[in-house]
Amino acid sequence: MNAHLIDLRSDTVTRPSAEMLAAMTSAPVGDDVYGEDPTVNALEEHVAGLLGHEAGLFTVTGSLANMLGVRALVPRGGEVLCEASAHIVRAELGSHAAFAGVTTRTWSAPAGQIDLEQIRTLIAPDLGPYFVITSAVSVENTHNFGGGSIQHSFDALADELDASGLPLHLDGARLWNAAVATGRTVASYGVRAAAASVCLSKGLGAPVGSVLVGSTELIREARVWRKRLGAGWRQAGVLAAAGLYAVEHNVERLAEDHANAQAIATVLADAAPGSVKPDQVETNIVVVDLAGTGHTVPEVVAGARDAGVLVGGVGATQLRIVTHLDASAADCRTAAEVLARIIAG
Numbered sequence: 405m406n407a408h409l410i411d412l413r414s415d416t417v418t419r420p421s422a423e424m425l426a427a428m429t430s431a432p433v434g435d436d437v438y439g440e441d442p443t444v445n446a447l448e449e450h451v452a453g454l455l456g457h458e459a460g461l462f463t464v465t466g467s468l469a470n471m472l473g474v475r476a477l478v479p480r481g482g483e484v485l486c487e488a489s490a491h492i493v494r495a496e497l498g499s500h501a502a503f504a505g506v507t508t509r510t511w512s513a514p515a516g517q518i519d520l521e522q523i524r525t526l527i528a529p530d531l532g533p534y535f536v537i538t539s540a541v542s543v544e545n546t547h548n549f550g551g552g553s554i555q556h557s558f559d560a561l562a563d564e565l566d567a568s569g570l571p572l573h574l575d576g577a578r579l580w581n582a583a584v585a586t587g588r589t590v591a592s593y594g595v596r597a598a599a600a601s602v603c604l605s606k607g608l609g610a611p612v613g614s615v616l617v618g619s620t621e622l623i624r625e626a627r628v629w630r631k632r633l634g635a636g637w638r639q640a641g642v643l644a645a646a647g648l649y650a651v652e653h654n655v656e657r658l659a660e661d662h663a664n665a666q667a668i669a670t671v672l673a674d675a676a677p678g679s680v681k682p683d684q685v686e687t688n689i690v691v692v693d694l695a696g697t698g699h700t701v702p703e704v705v706a707g708a709r710d711a712g713v714l715v716g717g718v719g720a721t722q723l724r725i726v727t728h729l730d731a732s733a734a735d736c737r738t739a740a741e742v743l744a745r746i747i748a749g
């Protein structure tokens with residue numbers, strides 16, 4: 405990738421900083437299949453503690469953490485309910501069905517929000533011999549395809565699930581973004597879920613890794629399934645060190661990403677009124693609807709690339725812009741001006 409390109413396709417595109425690399429090269433390591441990597445153990449314990457859980461499991465991707473988490477809550481042939489554009493059902497290539505025999509029914513709501521009324525009608529704890537049994541509800545916070553939206557009914561859903569005894573799965577790939585934007589702790593979300601995943605390689609800037617958290621028993625079993633899937637690892641402390649560094653240094657600064665996303669949204673809303681609603685941009689993702697602009701997604705993506713700015717298409721008429729720690733406020737201003745020129749032209 406050209407150094408001068410401003411890459412806003414995703415917050416996964418960040419490179420480890422010199423300080424993060426130094427932490428990686430000096431990390432004590434061991435064989436994690438034997439449970440002997442002190443840095444992996446430290447990361448798992450630290451993240452579990454932050455999320456209010458007993459235990460954690462370091463995984464290579466968020467998809468794997470979600471697969472292991474959902475699998476732990478839903479037996480083969482059971483179902484998990486989630487929003488129709490949730491990552492687990494749209495962007496994990498059917499892994500929950502392919503590997504764990506999990507089926508899904510979905511509700512659909514603007515910005516991927518929790519819709520309590522729809523969820524109540526979907527929940528089927530045991531409707532007799534013809535119906536699949538609901539075993540869990542999964543919620544994504546923030547919601548990726550929902551435009552980085554914060555789940556505003558999170559606690560209300562958790563309360564209802566507590567009352568009905570159904571476990572909550574939390575896809576918290578960007579949970580730190582939700583926490584920083586709302587001023588809540590990640591624990592205040594995490595404790596409500598029976599299993600939760602967080603990504604270290606999104607806004608936090610680590611090159612690799614996610615952590616699944618849950619009870620000691622749930623994580624013990626997830627560890628077996630991780631190995632069963634061929635994803636046990638050895639001296640992974642070099643990677644866990646990056647994750648620890650990220651959690652310790654790169655959380656508070658997410659507020660800058662949110663401010664940069666807000667600035668981009670404001671410029672684009674000025675250039676093409678109606679294409680973006682800045683008040684709906686809650687964290688680090690800006691979704692731009694080109695429908696009313698007379699421009700197509702491929703045209704804008706190509707035009708921006710020619711001007712040194714990378715953005716992605718999501719859907720037939722929508723662009724996605726994601727801010728992150730390798731895109732400065734000045735970079736984001738430049739990107740906004742480039743896009744505004746194209747979209748308004």
Ligand SMILES: *Cc1c(COP(=O)(O)O)cnc(C)c1O
Nearest residue numbers: 465466467468491544548575577
């Ligand atoms: C990125 C992401 C994941 C995990 O993605 P991987 O590419 O497998 O690490 C899970 N959920 C959401 C909401 C995400 O944005």
